[in-house]
Amino acid sequence: PKAVGLYRNGRSKPIDVKNLGASEIAEHIMWLRNSHGRSKEYKVTGRRHLSRNPTIQGMWTVDTFAAQLERRNARVQRGQ
Numbered sequence: 001p002k003a004v005g006l007y008r009n010g011r012s013k014p015i016d017v018k019n020l021g022a023s024e025i026a027e028h029i030m031w032l033r034n035s036h037g038r039s040k041e042y043k044v045t046g047r048r049h050l051s052r053n054p055t056i057q058g059m060w061t062v063d064t065f066a067a068q069l070e071r072r073n074a075r076v077q078r079g080q
Contacts, residue, residue: 005032 003025005013013032017025 003028003032005035007036 001017003015003017005015007013013035015028015032017028020028
């Protein structure tokens with residue numbers, strides 16, 4: 001037995017539901033219902049998002065926030 005999702009764009013997605021329980025079949029049906037019917041090769045195309053606040057790029061390390069922690073600890077010690 002198969003469950004087939006038919007979408008407005010004309011695509012269909014068949015899913016084999018052989019040897020599945022009722023809850024698993026319901027999960028697959030919900031997945032078919034919530035998907036858009038796009039092909040696997042679907043890629044989002046469009047303009048890049050530009051921001052005034054660019055992200056900080058780079059790998060996180062143990063020392064990434066060391067300077068900030070030192071400043072905070074110094075302020076806390078001065079306050080005591």
